[in-house]
Amino acid sequence: MERLFRTHNIRKTYEADSLWDFSAGDYRGKITVPSCWETIPALASYKGKAVYTKKMIFGGNIRLAFKGVSHTADVYCDGEHIAHHYNAYTPFHVDISTEYGEHEIKIVVDNSYSEDSALHVENDYYTYGGIIRPLIIEELNNVFIERIRFTPLMKEGGWSAKVEVDVTNKSETEESIEIRLGIGNDLCISENISVSARQTTTYKFNRVFSDVSAYSMDNPVLYELNAVLYKDGIAFDDLIDRVGFREIGIDGKKLLMNGKPLKLRGFNRHEDFNIFGSSIPLQAIMRDIALMKEAGANCVRTSHYPNDERFLDICDEMGLLVWEEAHARGLEEERMKNPNFESQSLQCIDEMINMHYNHPSIFCWGILNECASHTEFGRSCYKKQYDKIASLDTSRPKTSASFRMGNDICLDLEDIVSFNIYPSWYHDKSSKQTIEELKTWIAETGNGNKPLIISEIGAGGIYGFRSDIHAKWSEERQAQILEEQLDAVLNDEDVCGVFIWQFSDVRVDESWFAQRPKTQNNKGIVDEFRRKKLAYNTVKRIFTAK
Ligand code: ADA
Numbered sequence: 001m002e003r004l005f006r007t008h009n010i011r012k013t014y015e016a017d018s019l020w021d022f023s024a025g026d027y028r029g030k031i032t033v034p035s036c037w038e039t040i041p042a043l044a045s046y047k048g049k050a051v052y053t054k055k056m057i058f059g060g061n062i063r064l065a066f067k068g069v070s071h072t073a074d075v076y077c078d079g080e081h082i083a084h085h086y087n088a089y090t091p092f093h094v095d096i097s098t099e100y101g102e103h104e105i106k107i108v109v110d111n112s113y114s115e116d117s118a119l120h121v122e123n124d125y126y127t128y129g130g131i132i133r134p135l136i137i138e139e140l141n142n143v144f145i146e147r148i149r150f151t152p153l154m155k156e157g158g159w160s161a162k163v164e165v166d167v168t169n170k171s172e173t174e175e176s177i178e179i180r181l182g183i184g185n186d187l188c189i190s191e192n193i194s195v196s197a198r199q200t201t202t203y204k205f206n207r208v209f210s211d212v213s214a215y216s217m218d219n220p221v222l223y224e225l226n227a228v229l230y231k232d233g234i235a236f237d238d239l240i241d242r243v244g245f246r247e248i249g250i251d252g253k254k255l256l257m258n259g260k261p262l263k264l265r266g267f268n269r270h271e272d273f274n275i276f277g278s279s280i281p282l283q284a285i286m287r288d289i290a291l292m293k294e295a296g297a298n299c300v301r302t303s304h305y306p307n308d309e310r311f312l313d314i315c316d317e318m319g320l321l322v323w324e325e326a327h328a329r330g331l332e333e334e335r336m337k338n339p340n341f342e343s344q345s346l347q348c349i350d351e352m353i354n355m356h357y358n359h360p361s362i363f364c365w366g367i368l369n370e371c372a373s374h375t376e377f378g379r380s381c382y383k384k385q386y387d388k389i390a391s392l393d394t395s396r397p398k399t400s401a402s403f404r405m406g407n408d409i410c411l412d413l414e415d416i417v418s419f420n421i422y423p424s425w426y427h428d429k430s431s432k433q434t435i436e437e438l439k440t441w442i443a444e445t446g447n448g449n450k451p452l453i454i455s456e457i458g459a460g461g462i463y464g465f466r467s468d469i470h471a472k473w474s475e476e477r478q479a480q481i482l483e484e485q486l487d488a489v490l491n492d493e494d495v496c497g498v499f500i501w502q503f504s505d506v507r508v509d510e511s512w513f514a515q516r517p518k519t520q521n522n523k524g525i526v527d528e529f530r531r532k533k534l535a536y537n538t539v540k541r542i543f544t545a546k
Contacts, residue, residue: 072111090306250416269504416451
């Protein structure tokens with residue numbers, strides 16, 4: 001399923017989710033789309049290239065909309081190379097104009113690490129391989145809606161919104177058409193527009209919405225915003241997206257939603273579910289969210305990359321706020337100097353924000369988790385990425401999770417200051433003292449009057465390892481450390497949010513084995529099968545206490 005609601009009533013779309021012909025190394029067989037090839041036993045640790053092929057019947061203007069291919073895709077139609085895309089976690093599309101008939105689509109997918117890949121590197125999580133998210137085939141007219149951006153604005157207790165619609169005209173002539181915008185059945189805007197030939201044009205509308213309910217965590221009211229194109233009174237293309245009326249703001253150290261201070265309690269979550277890898281079925285995504293909500297969470301951080309849209313759709317519906325993060329984890333300056341780093345990072349931000357702009361659950365954009373924020377070169381990269389975000393969205397704050405207390409030189413660039421701390425796990429200092437020292441140092445840098453989020457706290461615990469002496473890696477020790485960390489963080493009025501590292505155990509690259517028993521990051525409060533550890537109940541008790 002592509003999304004949790006219909007995105008088109010007029011445009012014809014269908015999903016290419018079926019068995020595809022598949023080969024990888026010596027392996028020949030079939031594979032499901034979407035999935036990770038690690039679900040095939042013989043390929044459980046395969047790194048390299050794989051070839052997907054399928055014959056399909058289509059013609060006219062066709063768009064192949066890929067929601068995620070891990071990590072590099074080369075797309076061919078009838079043997080001709082038509083697209084190249086890098087990054088597992090962002091969507092892209094390929095347009096084909098062709099005669100009606102049978103065509104062969106071939107996709108060469110690569111998940112290996114090399115100089116060509118600046119962001120997917122050996123890491124404390126695993127880069128799986130495959131067409132990991134849905135692939136949608138759309139039939140397009142010459143003129144069609146590319147995207148809608150909806151920006152709600154709160155004014156004297158009421159709501160207005162800026163709506164921007166990108167319309168593409170692929171034909172050789174200027175086209176005069178009518179555009180109608182509606183919320184549900186209510187028509188809000190109707191205008192005649194002319195769309196220049198061979199161009200995408202953005203149409204902007206401002207409107208007051210007098211009879212709508214605000215979106216909040218307790219009452220996550222969503223509206224379907226539809227844009228429809230008409231020619232001579234006949235509807236020929238449409239796009240529907242879901243929106244909510246809410247505004248994120250900052251007042252000194254306070255993070256606000258609709259003018260009210262937020263106190264965030266949540267989890268960091270990787271897209272990883274044991275045998276499914278990073279291609280998690282919808283019902284399992286839903287169950288993760290249900291487990292987080294049951295534990296009392298009101299937010300989640302998509303560490304360390306943009307997530308599946310269906311995950312964001314569920315968060316929208318359930319009122320779970322999201323820190324969505326562009327892709328990067330733990331890249332030192334040398335890696336940030338990879339010639340592909342800048343373009344691959346900026347493209348990831350561009351694709352993330354363009355596709356996910358309308359999700360009301362997303363309250364901030366994050367970048368560059370634990371990268372080189374302590375060097376001048378690193379700072380120039382942070383600056384470029386923050387500038388890129390600002391060029392695409394000024395309605396949400398920006399942040400980055402740092403672990404460089406004492407030498408981070410990028411705090412002035414961000415709207416929210418965020419730190420990853422692991423007191424009582426990676427060092428023996430108490431959580432209270434660690435936070436006090438952190439706050440003092442942040443104040444010394446001149447950034448003490450910004451909201452502060454503890455973006456990671458946590459400890460390792462191996463499911464089923466019980467210990468009377470609360471040995472390191474035992475469930476008891478993990479629960480005990482989390483209790484101490486949460487007590488300090490949640491009782492500190494200067495901290496407006498905390499994200500536990502992490503929701504579930506995840507596979508890591510083998511080079512990390514020394515500190516990672518089972519070749520997993522074991523700091524999940526549920527294991528890789530979502531079995532609850534002791535820590536789950538500890539967190540639930542604390543998060544749900546009044
Ligand atoms: C970091 C990092 C996480 C994870 C964590 C840990 O803070 O952001 O990705 O590696 O440490 O488990 O040590």
